[in-house]
Amino acid sequence: MREENVQGPVNAGCLIKKGDSVLLVKDFDSGRWGAPGGKPEAGETPQETAERETYEETGLKVQAQRLLETFEGCFYLYECRVLNPEVFKESIQVPESERHKIEEIQFIEISEICQEIFRFPGILDRIKALFNEAEESF
Numbered sequence: 001m002r003e004e005n006v007q008g009p010v011n012a013g014c015l016i017k018k019g020d021s022v023l024l025v026k027d028f029d030s031g032r033w034g035a036p037g038g039k040p041e042a043g044e045t046p047q048e049t050a051e052r053e054t055y056e057e058t059g060l061k062v063q064a065q066r067l068l069e070t071f072e073g074c075f076y077l078y079e080c081r082v083l084n085p086e087v088f089k090e091s092i093q094v095p096e097s098e099r100h101k102i103e104e105i106q107f108i109e110i111s112e113i114c115q116e117i118f119r120f121p122g123i124l125d126r127i128k129a130l131f132n133e134a135e136e137s138f
Contacts, residue, residue, distance in 0.1 A: 011037060011040070012038075012064075013034075013035040013050050013053060013054065013076075014035060014078050015035055015130060016036070016062070016082060016137040017137045018138055020110060021108055023058065023107050023137075025105050027119055028100065028101050028102060030119060032118060032119040033108065036060075037075070037077075038053040038056075039053075047067075050064045050080065051063065056097065057105070060087055060088075064078035064079075065078065065080060065135075068133070068134065071120075081137055092105040092107075113128070
């Protein structure tokens with residue numbers, strides 16, 4: 001189901017779960033980790049934004065399955081299913097086009113993520129709770 005009636009542009013991203021780990025991207029400027037995601041392009045729904053931004057930042061083609069949470073009405077977080085898992089057979093490489101904003105991509109155990117390293121520490125506890133409710137992405 002697509003959210004077609006969203007008021008104004010909203011950022012969106014994906015929660016990608018693999019076992020006890022979540023896929024995070026390390027922001028080049030802040031040095032902190034967060035879910036892949038970003039700003040919409042003209043006419044995009046939040047789901048389309050989450051899917052496109054995740055692909056651009058990680059090389060993963062995903063399908064946004066379910067809206068997990070809307071944070072303060074401006075960031076939509078989706079549970080996403082990975083459509084091309086072969087991308088991660090060896091190691092996770094930051095796509096060339098994103099190296100100016102993404103320093104690193106990594107699966108990190110959810111229990112190891114603390115507020116000091118998370119890009120949005122105020123929502124970390126909620127992200128952890130959502131992770132525990134989410135299905136495997138692969």
